[in-house]
Amino acid sequence: MAGFSLFRTVVAALALAGFSLADLGGELQTRQSADPCAAIAGQNYTVPSKLLACLNSFTFDTTLRDNIVDVVSKSLNFHTSTNYQRNAPFPFVDVHVDVQGELARIKGSTYQSDYELHKDVSSQLKRLFDGHCTYINYCYDSLFVSYLPFPLVNLNHGPGNLLQSAFIAPEAFDVVSKEFAPYIDQWQQLAGFNFTKYSGAKVLLIDDTLPLIQIEKNAQVIGGYQGHSTRQNSFFSSYIRAANEWSYRMGDFAARSLPPTKDYVKMTVVLANSTKIETIKVPFISRTTVSAFTSGADLWDKNCKAKSTTNGVDYFAAPAPSNVARDGDTAIELVDPSPPKFAEPIAPQDRKHPISSFIDVTALTDITLPPGLSPPEPISGNGTARFYLQGKVGVLALGSFSTGAGYEAWFNILNDGLNTLKTQGATHLIVDVTNNGGGYICVANYLHRFLAGPKSTTVPQAGFDTEARYNTLASNITQVIASGGVPEREVLLYDPVNWSYANSSGKFPENLNWLEPPVKKVINGQQDAFSQRLGDECQPFPVSVPDAPFFPPENIGIVNNGRCASSCSIFTITMAKLEGVKTAVVGGITLIPQQYSGTVGGQSTSFTVIDSEIKSTKLKSNALAPPDFIGNAYQGITWRLGFGFDDKTKPEEWQNHMAKDSVPLTLATVNRPEAIWKELTHRWWPNL
Ligand SMILES: *[C@@H]1O[C@H](CO)[C@@H](O)[C@H](O)[C@H]1NC(C)=O
Ligand SMILES: *[C@@H]1O[C@H](CO)[C@@H](O)[C@H](O)[C@H]1NC(C)=O
Numbered sequence: 102m103a104g105f106s107l108f109r110t111v112v113a114a115l116a117l118a119g120f121s122l123a124d125l126g127g128e129l130q131t132r133q134s135a136d137p138c139a140a141i142a143g144q145n146y147t148v149p150s151k152l153l154a155c156l157n158s159f160t161f162d163t164t165l166r167d168n169i170v171d172v173v174s175k176s177l178n179f180h181t182s183t184n185y186q187r188n189a190p191f192p193f194v195d196v197h198v199d200v201q202g203e204l205a206r207i208k209g210s211t212y213q214s215d216y217e218l219h220k221d222v223s224s225q226l227k228r229l230f231d232g233h234c235t236y237i238n239y240c241y242d243s244l245f246v247s248y249l250p251f252p253l254v255n256l257n258h259g260p261g262n263l264l265q266s267a268f269i270a271p272e273a274f275d276v277v278s279k280e281f282a283p284y285i286d287q288w289q290q291l292a293g294f295n296f297t298k299y300s301g302a303k304v305l306l307i308d309d310t311l312p313l314i315q316i317e318k319n320a321q322v323i324g325g326y327q328g329h330s331t332r333q334n335s336f337f338s339s340y341i342r343a344a345n346e347w348s349y350r351m352g353d354f355a356a357r358s359l360p361p362t363k364d365y366v367k368m369t370v371v372l373a374n375s376t377k378i379e380t381i382k383v384p385f386i387s388r389t390t391v392s393a394f395t396s397g398a399d400l401w402d403k404n405c406k407a408k409s410t411t412n413g414v415d416y417f418a419a420p421a422p423s424n425v426a427r428d429g430d431t432a433i434e435l436v437d438p439s440p441p442k443f444a445e446p447i448a449p450q451d452r453k454h455p456i457s458s459f460i461d462v463t464a465l466t467d468i469t470l471p472p473g474l475s476p477p478e479p480i481s482g483n484g485t486a487r488f489y490l491q492g493k494v495g496v497l498a499l500g501s502f503s504t505g506a507g508y509e510a511w512f513n514i515l516n517d518g519l520n521t522l523k524t525q526g527a528t529h530l531i532v533d534v535t536n537n538g539g540g541y542i543c544v545a546n547y548l549h550r551f552l553a554g555p556k557s558t559t560v561p562q563a564g565f566d567t568e569a570r571y572n573t574l575a576s577n578i579t580q581v582i583a584s585g586g587v588p589e590r591e592v593l594l595y596d597p598v599n600w601s602y603a604n605s606s607g608k609f610p611e612n613l614n615w616l617e618p619p620v621k622k623v624i625n626g627q628q629d630a631f632s633q634r635l636g637d638e639c640q641p642f643p644v645s646v647p648d649a650p651f652f653p654p655e656n657i658g659i660v661n662n663g664r665c666a667s668s669c670s671i672f673t674i675t676m677a678k679l680e681g682v683k684t685a686v687v688g689g690i691t692l693i694p695q696q697y698s699g700t701v702g703g704q705s706t707s708f709t710v711i712d713s714e715i716k717s718t719k720l721k722s723n724a725l726a727p728p729d730f731i732g733n734a735y736q737g738i739t740w741r742l743g744f745g746f747d748d749k750t751k752p753e754e755w756q757n758h759m760a761k762d763s764v765p766l767t768l769a770t771v772n773r774p775e776a777i778w779k780e781l782t783h784r785w786w787p788n789l
């Protein structure tokens with residue numbers, strides 16, 4: 102423990118000298134500025150305490166509070182799941198929040214600052230554990246991302262690889278020294294020690310408690326996935342096949358969307374290949390994701406006020422607003438209001454091609470997976486879909502169902518890649534969907550149909566039947582469209598022409614208000630109402646499909662870290678539950694059953710799109726219509742919810758998705774996709 106007291110002395114000396122990270126970037130500050138945001142202005146990096154002072158300098162305003170509550174609350178009337186989320190069934194016991202009740206409480210509360218209000222709103226929405234129903238305020242969420250230099254991994258290491266512990270990722274310094282290259286020296290100076298020697302160290306304590314306690318604390322607040330195992334796993338670092346490279350997710354421990362309340366984390370570690378125990382104070386740095394500001398007022402102007410894409414537009418208003426792009430004469434697309442940094446599988450909110458995507462509050466940074474860990478050149482693929490061959494085992498690394506190519510290109514990429522694998526001798530297939538947050542619904546359906554062949558589980562419906570939430574405003578929107586009250590058809594989400602009867606008798610007639618009569622249900626003791634059941638709208642696909650199973654189901658396995666949502670859920674759940682393919686989650690906590698999928702949904706959208714539906718049907722004055730956001734915020738919703746397979750009358754969302762295999766990670770496999778695929782091959786098909 103001598104190391105720690107020596108270190109404390111160094112830190113104390115630095116503190117006495119008035120030394121701080123923020124000072125390293127610019128000139129010495131001689132006068133204390135009254136504006137805490139001016140104090141960090143023009144810097145790319147700061148420390149959490151200075152960032153917090155800045156964020157807390159925005160005064161609490163009841164008008165902003167009421168506006169946020171009204172927009173979010175009224176948007177949630179279009180979200181399918183609010184009443185289910187009051188009390189989800191086992192094993193999703195963490196999901197129990199009366200979110201409308203919490204919003205009403207917030208409307209009657211006062212706060213020390215606007216940021217304190219944000220934290221309350223954000224944490225209540227996170228309690229839904231639903232990455233479709235994400236609330237973001239761009240004024241705060243990931244304005245800066247706060248990092249630790251030590252991403253963690255969960256390894257089975259030691260005698261027989263039976264014992265499991267948290268470790269600092271062996272690649273930690275490699276990743277961090279590249280990603281933070283301009284700053285690594287100052288970061289190490291701030292720490293008072295060099296980071297290299299801690300790569301691969303075993304973590305005994307974090308802030309004087311066992312790592313498992315910190316993993317659990319994070320799992321309670323991080324939101325996103327209803328599965329507890331998935332939120333545990335999200336604490337650790339992982340890889341993702343991004344559009345242009347293999348990239349690295351730091352994990353919730355080492356990357357935070359809001360500044361932590363302390364500038365340091367205390368860690369007690371055992372150095373790699375050693376028995377030496379050290380306790381160190383590890384400094385966070387907070388890195389900006391936005392363009393430079395000069396003061397609090399300037400920061401607020403640039404980041405905290407509604408932008409042209411925050412609220413919806415009347416698609417039919419003339420002249421066309423700048424955020425509406427007319428494509429040819431008929432199609433109209435709304436540019437996605439969420440900056441790419443948030444939406445993992447970023448896809449246009451494309452009227453014609455429904456998407457289902459997970460929205461992460463922690464900004465995605467294009468941190469590169471070190472070349473030593475990355476697979477070699479793929480034999481086929483594009484964007485986030487890449488194909489590899491390991492002997493007779495073909496691998497499809499699929500980081501999303503939409504990124505990196507246009508809609509139709511996606512079908513061709515999958516068709517070409519799978520055919521290339523087979524032509525080159527593949528008899529088996531591993532699909533790696535680690536950190537796949539979804540994308541185009543019909544691409545997920547296509548991949549299921551492609552692999553499984555034509556059968557009752559894939560034709561005419563290769564995905565989920567779904568239902569939309571009923572409310573009278575949604576019915577009024579649909580009524581305006583169905584009765585010919587809009588100048589153009591096939592533009593609006595509620596237009597009957599693009600949705601189908603569940604009995605496969607085709608699309609709805611153009612004059613049908615398909616929300617009437619509502620299907621009434623009692624959910625967790627609450628009266629609720631939904632649309633009739635909707636069937637498939639994806640088939641026929643734009644690209645041909647094989648007339649027989651492409652590989653036998655016993656020759657197919659799916660792997661991830663649990664973080665597979667939305668369209669990824671459609672693909673994995675149909676493959677696992679209907680076709681019986683193998684599923685594995687890597688790196689989970691020993692003895693905790695692992696969910697291979699979560700945030701299932703059916704189709705996702707946002708307040709912005711619903712607001713456009715309302716404005717385009719001239720219903721903004723309806724009492725149920727959400728007002729416009731005053732601030733720069735985003736509210737996602739699940740617009741359609743998929744019906745389940747185990748219990749066909751209930752949503753798939755809260756049915757069990759337990760992986761058949763839970764595969765521990767070791768030093769030899771962690772964050773090495775190729776090594777993981779080899780291990781799975783050995784486990785699943787030992788004779789290959
Ligand atoms: C901040 O980052 C930008 C973009 O990388 C760079 O141009 C600028 O010089 C940096 N500012 C400081 C103060 O380091
Ligand atoms: C950290 O490394 C730098 C060179 O990379 C070296 O100059 C410095 O002395 C090292 N600091 C400590 C505390 O070991």
Ligand SMILES: *[C@@H]1O[C@H](CO)[C@@H](O)[C@H](O)[C@H]1NC(C)=O
Nearest residue numbers: 298299300301302372373374
């Ligand atoms: C620990 O030892 C192994 C095996 O000799 C070696 O590969 C690894 O690089 C060492 N790790 C560190 C941090 O020294």
Ligand SMILES: *[C@@H]1O[C@H](CO)[C@@H](O)[C@H](O)[C@H]1NC(C)=O
Nearest residue numbers: 482483484505506507510514
């Ligand atoms: C991959 O997709 C991009 C974007 O659509 C396209 O520009 C590029 O030509 C494609 N590459 C190949 C090899 O198909």
Ligand SMILES: *[C@@H]1O[C@H](CO)[C@@H](O)[C@H](O)[C@H]1NC(C)=O
Nearest residue numbers: 572573574576577578580617
């Ligand atoms: C809205 O829908 C409700 C329920 O169908 C109906 O009673 C009401 O008249 C509608 N309002 C308008 C303005 O169409």
Ligand SMILES: *[C@@H]1O[C@H](CO)[C@@H](O)[C@H](O)[C@H]1NC(C)=O
Nearest residue numbers: 452453454591598599608638
């Ligand atoms: C929507 O409906 C129109 C008219 O039936 C049809 O031409 C178009 O292809 C449909 N689009 C989709 C995505 O189903």
Ligand SMILES: *[C@@H]1O[C@H](CO)[C@@H](O)[C@H](O)[C@H]1NC(C)=O
Nearest residue numbers: 601602603604605606607633
């Ligand atoms: C399908 O359902 C609709 C609405 O319930 C009904 O009108 C139609 O007759 C049904 N078609 C078939 C083929 O069962």
